[in-house]
Every structure is written in C-alpha cells, then in structure tokens.
Amino acid sequence: MGLEFLARVRRTTLWTGAIAALTVATYGAPLHALAILLGVVWSLVNLRLIELLVVALTGPQRGGLRVLQRSAVAVGGMIALFAAGALLLSRLSPVWLLAGFSLPFAVLVLKAASSLVLESAIWKRLVASRWRAAGVVVVLVAGAWWAATAWSGSEATRGAGSARRATPLLASAESPAAPEPRAGETARHGEEEQGPQKFPNVITVLSRAFPDAPWARFLHEFEVVIFSILIAIILCVVAFVASRRPQMIPGPLQNGVEMVVEGLHDFVVGILGPRHGPRYVPFLGSLFIYILAMNLFGLIPFMDSPTSSLNVTVSLALVVFVFSQFIGFKELGFVGYFDHMMGTPRSLIGWILVPLMLPIHVMGELAKPISLSCRLFGNIFGEDMLLVAFATLGVSTLSFAHLPFGLPLQLPFMFLALLTSTLQALVFTVLSTIYILLMLPHDEHVHEGEAQHAH
Amino acid sequence: MDFHAALGIGLPIGIGIAAIGSGIGLGGIGNGAMQAIGRQPEATAKIQLNMIIIAALAEALTIYAFVTMFLLQGKIG
Numbered sequence: 443m444g445l446e447f448l449a450r451v452r453r454t455t456l457w458t459g460a461i462a463a464l465t466v467a468t469y470g471a472p473l474h475a476l477a478i479l480l481g482v483v484w485s486l487v488n489l490r491l492i493e494l495l496v497v498a499l500t501g502p503q504r505g506g507l508r509v510l511q512r513s514a515v516a517v518g519g520m521i522a523l524f525a526a527g528a529l530l531l532s533r534l535s536p537v538w539l540l541a542g543f544s545l546p547f548a549v550l551v552l553k554a555a556s557s558l559v560l561e562s563a564i565w566k567r568l569v570a571s572r573w574r575a576a577g578v579v580v581v582l583v584a585g586a587w588w589a590a591t592a593w594s595g596s597e598a599t600r601g602a603g604s605a606r607r608a609t610p611l612l613a614s615a616e617s618p619a620a621p622e623p624r625a626g627e628t629a630r631h632g633e634e635e636q637g638p639q640k641f642p643n644v645i646t647v648l649s650r651a652f653p654d655a656p657w658a659r660f661l662h663e664f665e666v667v668i669f670s671i672l673i674a675i676i677l678c679v680v681a682f683v684a685s686r687r688p689q690m691i692p693g694p695l696q697n698g699v700e701m702v703v704e705g706l707h708d709f710v711v712g713i714l715g716p717r718h719g720p721r722y723v724p725f726l727g728s729l730f731i732y733i734l735a736m737n738l739f740g741l742i743p744f745m746d747s748p749t750s751s752l753n754v755t756v757s758l759a760l761v762v763f764v765f766s767q768f769i770g771f772k773e774l775g776f777v778g779y780f781d782h783m784m785g786t787p788r789s790l791i792g793w794i795l796v797p798l799m800l801p802i803h804v805m806g807e808l809a810k811p812i813s814l815s816c817r818l819f820g821n822i823f824g825e826d827m828l829l830v831a832f833a834t835l836g837v838s839t840l841s842f843a844h845l846p847f848g849l850p851l852q853l854p855f856m857f858l859a860l861l862t863s864t865l866q867a868l869v870f871t872v873l874s875t876i877y878i879l880l881m882l883p884h885d886e887h888v889h890e891g892e893a894q895h896a897h
Numbered sequence: 898m899d900f901h902a903a904l905g906i907g908l909p910i911g912i913g914i915a916a917i918g919s920g921i922g923l924g925g926i927g928n929g930a931m932q933a934i935g936r937q938p939e940a941t942a943k944i945q946l947n948m949i950i951i952a953a954l955a956e957a958l959t960i961y962a963f964v965t966m967f968l969l970q971g972k973i974g
Contacts, residue, residue: 713946
C-alpha cells in the first residue's frame, strides 16, 4: 500500500476507462465516450500531479532546489489542468465527464475494499478448498445475474411508462402477445426467410418449439456465443483431463494431445525462429485448435459452427490484430514501430518515399483483420451453404415418394468440408504467425525474406 | 432493366469472373510449387507451407466476391 498501489490504480483505471469509453461509443454516442475518456485522463493527471507534490514536499530531501522545481511544476500543471477542465466542462456533457472523472476514485475504493476482503480470514477459509471456491463463484455469478435481470426488468417497465427508450428487444418484449402461437410462429418464420437458411441446430429447434418463451429468444439471440463458449469448455475439459496426471508412458488421450501440441510447437517455431517462437506458441496453437474445433462443430448433426457467423470471425481477427500491434510496440518500441510503419527509411530516397509508404503500411495493417475474418467466414459459411443446398436437392429428388428422408447427396461434400475446415484453420494460424513475424525485429534475414515473399 | 434483374444476372457472373481469376492464380501457384518440389524434394515442407499461404491469398478474392453476393442476395427479391 503505497506508491506502487497508486500505480496499479492508474493502470486499472486506464483499462477500465478505455473499455467503458469503447462500450459507450458502441452503444451510445461517441461524444459521450470522448467525454468519459477525457474525464479519466483529467483525473489521472490530477492525481499524478498531487502525488508529485506530496512526494516532493514530504520526501527525504525536502528544501532542495529540485524539490522546489518539482513542486512548482506540479502547482503550475494543476493550474493549467483546471483551466483545461473548465474548458472541457463548457464543451462536453458534464455528466459523462464527471463519470469519467470519478472512475479513478471508484477504482481506488474498490481496490482498497477488495484488498481488505481478500486478506480477511473468512475469504481465506472460503477459497481454501477448490469446491468451496467454485461454490462461491457460482453464488456470485448467480447474484450478479439476478441483479442484472431485476435491473433490466425495472428498466423495461420504466421504458414502457415513458415509451421513450424502446430498443427493438424491449419493444418486441412489450408488444402484446400474439393471439395464437401459430401466428407468432409464422411471423418468426417469415423473419428468418430473409437470410439464407442454415441447417437447424439445437437452439433454432428450441426457439421454434417455444416461440414466445423469453429464455428461448435469449438462446436464439446468443446462439453463436453459446456454441463458441460450449466449444471452449469442451476443449478446456479435454486439455484438463489429458494433462491432469501426466505419465511417462502416456495413455491414448495424453498421447494424442501431446502429439498435437508438439506439432503446433514445431510448426510455429519453424516460422518464427527458435528465439521468438516459443513465446507465441500458446496463443497461436490455441487459436488453431479453437478455430479447427469451431469449423468442425458444424458437421455434427444439430450443431452449428460459430465461425459461419461474421461476428465470431471478426472478433478472432481483431484479437490477432490487437495482439500483433501490441507485439510491435513491445518488441520494436515506440520509435521503432513508427520506423517500421514508415518502411524503415535509411537513405534519402527512403525518406522521400515516407509520405507514400506510411499510408500504404497503415492501410495494409487495417486490411489484415478484414481479410482474415472475411476469408474464414466466407469459407465456412459457403461450406455450410453448399451442404444445405445439396441436402435440399437430395430431399427434393425423393419428394414424389413422400418419404421422411432424402438422398444423402451432401455426403461427398462433407469430406470437402473436412478439408476446407482444416485448411482454413491452418491458413488463419499461418497468416497470424506471419503478421506477428512481420512485427518482430528483423534479425533473421532468411525469415524476413520468406515473409516478404508471402505478401 | 430494374436493379433486381441486374443483380440477379450480375452476381453469379461476378462470382464466376472472380473464380476464373483466382483459378488461374491457383494454377500458377500449384505449378510453381510442384516444380519446386520436384527439383528440391527435401524442401517440401517449407514449399508446401508457403504454397498454402499464397493459395489462401489468391483464393480470398473469390471469397470476397462470394461474401458480396451474400450481402446483396437479399436485395434480389
């Protein structure tokens, strides 16, 4: 509990502030997000200046010239800061600015409270056993869930009263129930006819069966998320079971998992080189396994592959994008990163070409996530559509006989789907690896040449 | 000609043209890679890896056309 605690508060506040600003920018107005961000920055700078002043005045060598200088800087900075704050208050909405301003204090209080709770004897006793800790987590999550539903319920009733903030979800919940289930079902059906149809999965079947139940609607809306979380859980369980009791002579499961991990390790290290490679194996390897599992999940009857939705692929690609930019900043440094973005100018011609190279590099960086996500989505979605088209054809060839099944015309294409699923997972991983490689310092010239050819 | 008909005719043809282009590209990539493997069989793994990457880049163009078709398909009516 000291300056180090304050530094942690600053870091946490920056993260939460950025996340809050992004959330508000997505679901609200961008100007409010800007206000929150500026409020956070204002408050942080203010805290920092106060800290400087206090340290300078109470530090070990008080009375020196440097201390005087520092406190003068702090006081002058605070005056400038208050002027800036007055300007901000007159320009941006004060409520959001104030929300951003109070965020560091909220973080401070919560951090202090949680450190008190974490050191108390009750908490230690609670987390001593694994099962008791899991029980605590379940209770906490259930409480948060209940509070969130209660809050959104009261929000909905208030929204009905003022009829002002009727979002589409609430509006559909508020609308008078359909006179008979049949009408609701046809309306839902017509709504779904808009886009191309997919194979039915568990969740669409459930939401067809219970068209008016709120939980079924919830499941239907978060279908993709639920499937991807399900796959993640399955992968976690497999990894946990396989590595729980490692043996010298491995059983079949441990053997298989070890083979996969070793192959991925060799693969990534082969591209990134032995110096940088091993650090990025966990990220890239789990990316490959996760994408492969998601691609193949659609081939199981009554399941859906989450990667056939653009949301999932875009989020995966964004993760890779942010990670590679982060690595660029970390490995090259701030100056080195911009040097890299300017095409590492070392001669006069290089410097002349900077206005041309900088936009090209920035566009190239931005095009990477787009091409990654669209490629994965297009392939997996196209594969699903192909299967659906041939299954429909198979049903319609036997339609004269009025049988409950059709010719399995899609079977040969399922083997094609196996191939494309694996290939696309591989391509996604390889391209992510190459993007990371391009961000690493180019001390291995062989690999640099390879990467340049790949583009 | 209203735009429904224009889309109905244009989208499949557009995909076909994109497929022709990336088909030519993939043929060239496969040709080069197979020749390289034939000349230097010990470098097969590296050549195959790079071949897959470049093939993915070439194939992406068709996928873009495909995605565009799905985006506009709802407007055919």
